Amino acid sequence: MTKTTVETAIRPMTLQDLDAIFLIDRKIRAMGKAITYANLTTERIFTIKKNISYLAKPISYVDLITGDVSELLACGLVAEIEGHVRGFILGKVSHVAEPGTKVGEIVILGVHPDFQRLGIATKLVQAICERFHAAGVRHVRIGLDERDKELISFFEQMGFGVGHRIDYGKTLT
Template sequence: MSVWMSDVPGEKGGPMNESTIKIRLMKADDFDSVVRIDRKVLNASRTEYYQLKFEKLFSRDYLPVSLVAEDKDGAVVGFVMGELYMGEFGIFQEEASLDTIGVDPDFQHQGIGEQLINEFVDHLKTIGVQKINTLVDWNNSSLIHFFSANRFSPSKTINLERVL
């Protein structure tokens, strides 16, 4: 069963290549499309990463929050993946993470990423989430700009690492 979240015209309300984008909850059947888009964006295969993500996201223990964007023909052209934070003893916290977003390069710069973010935010608000976190490579200025344009800002926490 498909749950349509919205029918979104192209950026700024105008036509997007004479088509309409539909945003819906991600299904397990979307695996191949997500992997295909990610491979086109990164020029590398992360199939194992997505196998683990899908296994986790579609287990009975997770509320569905990940979304896909479909074109007028029903082809998946973008996605956003995230999850809710669970606190101690499985108690729901009012925070979520956005850990992966991708838009097919043939459909980029048409407002699809922004629409995915907006629907993701709206969906999370309806289930009580008050803050969304994401991590971005410091050197990826285009992704930092994308998130900044979508009202993300630096958080009060700093991601530290230790090289071994």
């Protein structure tokens, strides 16, 4: 693939896209580039059952989903190039503070390593922001790991900035 913009179709995510999405996620992780999403895999987001026998080969990951994924699919988009899923974005709409105040949250974004830097992630973020706006959302956020300079730079170029929330954590033993 040459490093230029390619003809990309953005469309709503369906259950049939999950195998391609999981493959993309695994390829990104294999490269060691999943800093922000190190502990947040697509398999975890979609609640994939892991305790199947190694001899039992599912036809698709869809067969292993244990929860309701309708909310995830409602704010999920994929990027197709020549009929193949090459990128994805998952989001959700949350209600915060006052009743009726909606915030769009980008949960995870991924582009197949062979198709990065072709404008696919930009199109996915623009498309989910348009979808959020149509749903009455006026603010979109994403949690990023401060060490993930590449992803921080990307979202800053997309017009995102540091918010007012500080993430505190505690490890329970």
